[in-house]
Amino acid sequence: MEIATGIRKKYPVPMIRRLPSYLRIIKSYSYGGIEYISATDIANELGYDSVKVRKDLALTGVCGKPRMGYKVDELIRAIRSIVGWDKNSEAVLVGTGCLGSALLGFTGFSRRGINFAAAFDVDPHKIGMTVHGHTVMPMRGMKNFITERKIEIAVLTVPADAAQETVDILVDAGIKGIWNFSPAILKVPARVVTQNENLMSGLAVFMVKMATESV
Amino acid sequence: MEIATGIRKKYPVPMIRRLPSYLRIIKSYSYGGIEYISATDIANELGYDSVKVRKDLALTGVCGKPRMGYKVDELIRAIRSIVGWDKNSEAVLVGTGCLGSALLGFTGFSRRGINFAAAFDVDPHKIGMTVHGHTVMPMRGMKNFITERKIEIAVLTVPADAAQETVDILVDAGIKGIWNFSPAILKVPARVVTQNENLMSGLAVFMVKMATESV
């Protein structure tokens, strides 16, 4: 496929956000020994419009056959390639609190190419503890750890007040991307990628839906 | 539709998703004793376009003053009202695993009107344990608990395979809304609201950004 050779298309963000759901359905077909899947199948499973799915799948570069659909294993390979889940990256987790511990314990990351090389925290009570197989390390050693191991990804689960100071260390250490679960907006140089995950946005939408529904 | 306080508008989802971030900034002004905040201020803090912010704020119904901005406490009240964070709701959490425990430990929910009345799990080893002040209860008692206490909200953090069977119980018990953190798509009657939180979508976007940045 073209993607591997260096030509990088620009994919619409809403489409990228749907890819993991597509992948989940397609994989379930694969496990079931089914060789082809149609856009209609996926749309039905997810409650989407089939044209939207077909357009998304077209962007993956996989060609479908009329009356048959798309080859399951081709789609899986293409989607995993687009979202980068076909290669492995090491990551550090900063802030081994409630949410940080949950992420450390999530088994799904390794299947998606993310492996936690270390977990850090400032809290002396937490340092030395083992959380889901990871020993919590002091912040002091973080910068060197990242630099020496050439870690590119940081998952940030510290309180909002501590976010920027933590980010400054990460950037200084040469981190390439920060997946930020704190509500703070991070100031980083242009070369550093950030992805903000604001769980409270989802709660807000949920509550508004509930209110409008129950009138 | 008419309710006691007035007419319920339809708000654009992207706007709703931004409200929590706005609220965070506005509150920080409030704590700092600042009385007015402008759309430009908020836009600068969040890296947004000021016109977008102004349009969002216009939808809240709060009027601004030229050269001054909007009254901080009016905005806070309006936004909290829109996202329903000005009233309290009881919720149950189902699936007290990694992520479920993290959510139980998150102190931010009570400030947003969500209080966990109970946490449930199937795992006999977990039942009876105390997680962040909540005793884990067996699934057996869940339906009655929800019905008797008239609980309207469920937070779902079970594995994907267990999601639908769990949802069926919740719906049967009369739940009004399900905040779903599993990647499964839930089948519910039309009267039940669902909000799917797919963390892997964020990861996908993050990885694609990383890949495109590093070309």
Next chain:
DNA sequence: CGGTTATCGATATTTTTATATCTATCACGA
């Protein structure tokens, strides 16, 4: 073997969201 039909892929249309432009307002400072 030939008609039927589910499906793809392309194109067109509509809707939604973001961004740009313009004018009126009014606090502020000269």
Next chain:
DNA sequence: TCGTGATAGATATAAAAATATCGATAACCG
């Protein structure tokens, strides 16, 4: 007291995304 300029709010434009339409294809069935 009088400009000045930051800002709201309205309107206009552009961009993005979702949705609808339609012809071409080829597996399937009789």
